[in-house]
Each structure stands twice: as C-alpha cells, then as structure tokens.
Amino acid sequence: MQPTTGLMIALVLQEFLLTSSGIKWLSVASVAGSDRWNEDGECDRLQGLHRKQKAICRQNVEVMAAVREGAKMAIDECQHQFKNRRWNCSTFGAIHLFGKALKSGCREKAFVHAVSSAGVAHSVTRACSSGALDRCGCDRSIYGRSANGFEWAGCSDNIAYGSAFAKNFIDAGEKLKRSESSQLLMNLHNNNAGRKSVEDNMRIQCKCHGVSGSCELKTCWRSIPSFRDVGLVLKDKFDGATEVEQRKIGTTRHELVAKNKQYKQQTEADLVYLDDSPDFCEPDNRTGSLGTQGRLCNKTSKAIDGCELMCCGRGFNTRRGTVTERCNCKFHWCCTVKCSRCKRDYEEYVCR
Structure with a gap:
C-alpha cells in the first residue's frame, strides 16, 4: 500500500488519533486552515488534545497555525524517509493512520515522536523569524564580533522559543499520565531528541558588505536547517537507536538505560526504544502490520527496498x-x- 497524500492525511487524521496513543496532539493537522484557529471553541473541539494542551492552545491561538504546519510536515517527512521500507508510515482505512504499530515501544514509535516534536519546533521557529507571530521574533541574544572575525547581525532564527513552545505543548500530554512508566520516559526522551535535531544542526549564514562585494565587513546569523535535513538526521538515529530498559533510582525516580551493557549509554540526541519491531511482512492486526503484498520493490537492489x-x-x-x-x-x-x-x-x- 502506497503512502497517502498530505491532503488525505488531514482528512483521516483526527478520527485515527482518538484511538491511538502517545501522539494524539497530531489532531491539529486535521484543522482545515489557519483561519479556523480564530473561531471560538476550535481548541476545545479538537478531541485529540489533552486538557492542558487545550489550555495552551487557547492561550496561544496565533501559534497554532504553525503547530498545525509542523504536524503536517512531520507526517510528510515520515512518509518520505520510510517510503522504501517495509513499514512506510502509510495511512490506511478511514480511521487509523499509523495503526497499532505505535502502541508498542518500538523504533517506529520513537521516530514518529521525534520527527513530530522536531516539526513543531521547526515550524514555530520559522514563524517567529518571518514575523508571523507577535509574541516572538528574531533571536537578538547573539551580537558583537565572533571569534572568527565576523559580526553577528541579521535575523537569527529563534530556536529557543520554537523549541520551548514545542516542549511545553507536546510534553504536556505525556505528563498528564498518572504514573511514571517506561513508555512515558521513552516518549519524553524521543520528543526531546527531535527538538535537539533542529537545535544541534543550526547553520551559520553570512553576507558580505563592501565595494563590489569586497567583503570588508561580513555579517552572519544562525538559521534552522531544512526539515529534509532534520528528517535525514533522525532517520540515521532511527537506524542506530538504542534499546533501553527502565531502572529505578532511589525510591521514586526512574531512568532509561541501555539494555545491552556493552553499548554506551544513550545521549539526549539519540533515539531510544523498548520493544523489537514486527517484521511487517504479513498483515497482522495484533501488531498493526499491513504487510508488504502489493508494494513496489527494486529488482536490482540488495538493500531493504530490494x-x-x-x-x-x-x-x-x-x-x-x-x-x-x-x-x-x-x-x-x-x-x-x-x-x-x-x-x-x-x-x-x-x-x-
């Protein structure tokens, strides 16, 4: 089964997310357009949002169009990165999106959490720099002459605001769970890893000033990477994800540690998972596998798309x-x- 288009995703997304777990906030992608956020009660009508997320939505109506765009970007990027794999991030039916595969603590769930969090951080940051939001703008905290001899100037992307908003909104749903669990810790870790994939790959862009482009003065600013680059980074982290288990610290705290003691402990930027993924070869309602019957393959390739x-x-x-x-x-x-x-x-x- 081939991936659906972004438009079809938006139409089926909200109904699916009410039955899924962990990423229900993605129901924002089903909102028909940016103008809908200005209608009274739109935040409360989105049943996929938790109570605290609805409150954040009502308090930040102008930001929600960027959140919606980030959610759609994340879904499209997931389908692009996995188009040649057995699990191809495709939608099916009229209710489910990714299916039951995301109910377990598998690698695929880790990627979806990370790319979704990255999508919101990226989109909100871009909205700040473009002047679309009154409450944020360019990052003015970087100024003066750098150690490399150029002047910090221009409009640096405000990744601090974009990442902070993404954390506040996305993690709110996870934190409402009554008890700490390994799945909760996994989701929060991968949410953060997604945001760091944007933060850690900021680029420096520069412009020369002077007669005939002599570059007597060079001014530079920090900009976010393209979301395709973020997707590539997260896909690499998916392939190298760390299998973890929960360990108790003291009497109340828990943390995730590498299950295989021969492997180094994961960093904040790494993806982590708890359960092995299904092989996704055959249709299996228990695991949410669609199978690969009818999928196109590459006759000459020895890789997973072969x-x-x-x-x-x-x-x-x-x-x-x-x-x-x-x-x-x-x-x-x-x-x-x-x-x-x-x-x-x-x-x-x-x-x-």
Missing part, C-alpha cells in the same frame, strides 16, 4: 506497461516551451 527483503522471500510479479509523457521540449523566443509527446515502455516489480 525485492528479496521487501517481499520477505515470497517473490514478486513483473508488471509492464506504456506511458505517454512530454519529451524533446524546446524554448521558443519569446516566451513559450513546446514539447513533443513520446511513449515510454516501463517495467515495475510488485511483491506477491
């Missing part, structure tokens, strides 16, 4: 067809582009 691994050894069928597409396009002065229509034969491979 037909042997994607199809779990079941084999694949070959489909042949012909498509008509634009070709031999030429620019004509002024100002049109004229193309021919060409037929192209194709061959694709589908898991049995």
